[in-house]
Amino acid sequence: MKFRSKMTDVGCLNHFTRVVNTIAKLNKTCILRLTPDNLYFVLSGKVANGGVSMWCELLQVNFFDEYQIEGVSPDANEICLEVAPDNLSRALKTAQTAKSVKIKLTKKHCPCLTIAAELPSLSSVSRVVTHDIPVEVIPRRLWHDFKEPTMPDFDVSIYLPPLKTMKNVVDRMKNLSNYLVIEANLSGEMNLKIETDLVSVTTHFKDLGNPPWGDDASQSKSQSRDLEAMAYTRVDIRKLQQFLAGQQVNPSKAMCNIVHKRIVHLILLHEDVSLQYFIPAVA
Amino acid sequence: MPLSTQSQQEDQQYVLVATLDNVRNLSNILKAITFKDHAIFNATQNGLKVTVEDSKCLQANAFIQADIFQEFVIKEDSVGFQVNLTVLLDCLTIFGGSTVPGVTTALRMCYSGYGFPLTLFLEEGGVVTVCKINTQEPEEPIDFDFCSTNVTNKVILQSDSLREAFSELDMTSEILQITMSPSEPFFRLSTFGNSGNAHYDYPKDSDMMELFQCTKTQTNRYKMSLLKPSTKALALSCKVSVRTDSRGFLSLQYLVRNDDGQICFVEYYCSPDEEVNDE
Numbered sequence: 081m082k083f084r085s086k087m088t089d090v091g092c093l094n095h096f097t098r099v100v101n102t103i104a105k106l107n108k109t110c111i112l113r114l115t116p117d118n119l120y121f122v123l124s125g126k127v128a129n130g131g132v133s134m135w136c137e138l139l140q141v142n143f144f145d146e147y148q149i150e151g152v153s154p155d156a157n158e159i160c161l162e163v164a165p166d167n168l169s170r171a172l173k174t175a176q177t178a179k180s181v182k183i184k185l186t187k188k189h190c191p192c193l194t195i196a197a198e199l200p201s202l203s204s205v206s207r208v209v210t211h212d213i214p215v216e217v218i219p220r221r222l223w224h225d226f227k228e229p230t231m232p233d234f235d236v237s238i239y240l241p242p243l244k245t246m247k248n249v250v251d252r253m254k255n256l257s258n259y260l261v262i263e264a265n266l267s268g269e270m271n272l273k274i275e276t277d278l279v280s281v282t283t284h285f286k287d288l289g290n291p292p293w294g295d296d297a298s299q300s301k302s303q304s305r306d307l308e309a310m311a312y313t314r315v316d317i318r319k320l321q322q323f324l325a326g327q328q329v330n331p332s333k334a335m336c337n338i339v340h341k342r343i344v345h346l347i348l349l350h351e352d353v354s355l356q357y358f359i360p361a362v363a
Numbered sequence: 364m365p366l367s368t369q370s371q372q373e374d375q376q377y378v379l380v381a382t383l384d385n386v387r388n389l390s391n392i393l394k395a396i397t398f399k400d401h402a403i404f405n406a407t408q409n410g411l412k413v414t415v416e417d418s419k420c421l422q423a424n425a426f427i428q429a430d431i432f433q434e435f436v437i438k439e440d441s442v443g444f445q446v447n448l449t450v451l452l453d454c455l456t457i458f459g460g461s462t463v464p465g466v467t468t469a470l471r472m473c474y475s476g477y478g479f480p481l482t483l484f485l486e487e488g489g490v491v492t493v494c495k496i497n498t499q500e501p502e503e504p505i506d507f508d509f510c511s512t513n514v515t516n517k518v519i520l521q522s523d524s525l526r527e528a529f530s531e532l533d534m535t536s537e538i539l540q541i542t543m544s545p546s547e548p549f550f551r552l553s554t555f556g557n558s559g560n561a562h563y564d565y566p567k568d569s570d571m572m573e574l575f576q577c578t579k580t581q582t583n584r585y586k587m588s589l590l591k592p593s594t595k596a597l598a599l600s601c602k603v604s605v606r607t608d609s610r611g612f613l614s615l616q617y618l619v620r621n622d623d624g625q626i627c628f629v630e631y632y633c634s635p636d637e638e639v640n641d642e
Binding site: 253256280281282284287340 | 399447448449450454456457458480486487488489490491492493494495588
């Protein structure tokens with residue numbers, strides 16, 4: 081098992097850091113899956129983290145100048161690691177001005193991701209800051225937990241409003257309630273609702289547009305649906321807030337799929353990065 | 364439900380309808396009196412008065428005159444109700460209360476009468492939020508019986524000068540002592556804290572002093588914990604009038620200028636801290 085990579089472009093480094101920071105805001109630990117073409121940050125819907133799951137996909141060629149991987153075996157050319165994204169984010173913070181950053185898998189007292197940042201200096205001798213981040217190697221028999229989630233057979237798919245606006249609204253609603261109902265229809269309308277003994281609040285977004293999914297997803301449910309009919313899901317408001325507060329990617333497209341009373345599936349797309357986030361319904 | 368489709372007939376069921384182009388003109392002034400959850404609202408033809416009280420010793424009133432609102436329609440002589448102020452403020456700032464110029468939240472506030480919720484329609488950038496806040500039986504605010512004829516001493520100061528003093532007050536002191544006098548030290552704030560005593564004196568001919576009308580030397584003590592909330596109003600205001608009456612009650616009146624340059628008033632009444640005599 082071998083992994084070594086190198087990043088020299090400052091833009092790529094910043095972008096990668098923002099992605100890692102976003103992941104770090106969402107959960108304490110996650111799985112980093114490395115394949116010859118992609119990096120994935122994965123969170124599988126365990127009860128311990130409130131049933132939330134995440135799938136973040138990065139194309140390695142868009143970030144790294146050098147990228148070498150030798151997986152566990154030739155027929156399974158992958159590496160699967162458990163890592164605390166916060167450690168990764170902290171290590172990258174010191175590397176913001178670096179001329180180059182190397183990330184490799186090393187064996188110290190335990191398996192580590194070693195991040196070596198070469199920092200600019202006035203003298204001819206360059207300074208290198210090295211972070212060893214302990215990781216746990218996930219054995220192959222557990223990999224099936226970290227496969228790409230299938231697109232749920234959603235009732236409604238809709239583009240999200242500007243995330244800043246949505247964040248402001250959800251932040252205030254969180255002060256008032258623990259649960260939030262998110263509902264949307266196929267006419268580009270989405271509502272966020274809370275209701276408590278003291279107050280009921282509904283924010284109406286309209287003209288959001290519904291993404292055309294075409295034939296690539298067998299969205300049987302949404303094909304024959306009344307355009308005005310709302311599909312809704314009640315979720316833990318903190319999960320939604322975490323997602324909105326953490327996100328630093330500035331997506332070019334943000335979408336939300338709702339499976340009625342089951343799940344909210346949020347998708348952020350930004351050029352080469354895609355982030356999917358699943359929030360399960362609460363009764 | 365966009366604001367424009369709120370049909371006229373629906374308006375007829377309301378006893379109170381008030382609209383604002385900029386919700387900050389209301390939310391800011393309410394923030395100045397937020398120290399307890401319960402706020403008593405009383406609307407008349409003149410405008411809206413919001414009262415918050417603590418321990419029967421402190422009362423804060425915010426006055427928002429009818430002409431601050433773009434529309435202010437009231438069908439009865441007086442409309443009163445009580446709501447949770449923290450909840451109301453969260454609703455009013457649902458879009459984040461942005462201070463970016465050009466981005467404002469419009470508000471339409473409606474009340475149908477006794478037993479009905481207070482309904483807020485807020486709009487920013489085409490997004491509409493509807494809030495229904497449950498109302499409670501309004502309590503009768505305490506009458507502090509603070510009469511301008513009984514005022515012994517009065518000064519009007521630029522808020523800047525008092526802000527500076529209040530930000531440096533020794534908060535380890537349980538009380539704030541205010542001395543007002545026609546002779547030295549004229550206007551003095553004193554604290555008695557862990558690290559010693561401190562006095563802040565304002566000469567009567569200071570530039571900061573707009574008006575000085577003291578007839579009698581008076582020294583009164585007020586609980587610091589009660590006066591603390593008034594710093595929120597001080598922070599917003601441009602002028603403050605400090606008055607005491609013959610019983611030692613304190614009245615602080617703050618003149619607050621809103622985003623549109625209009626003037627509103629916030630007023631705090633505080634009862635003096637009575638010395639308990641063991642004898």
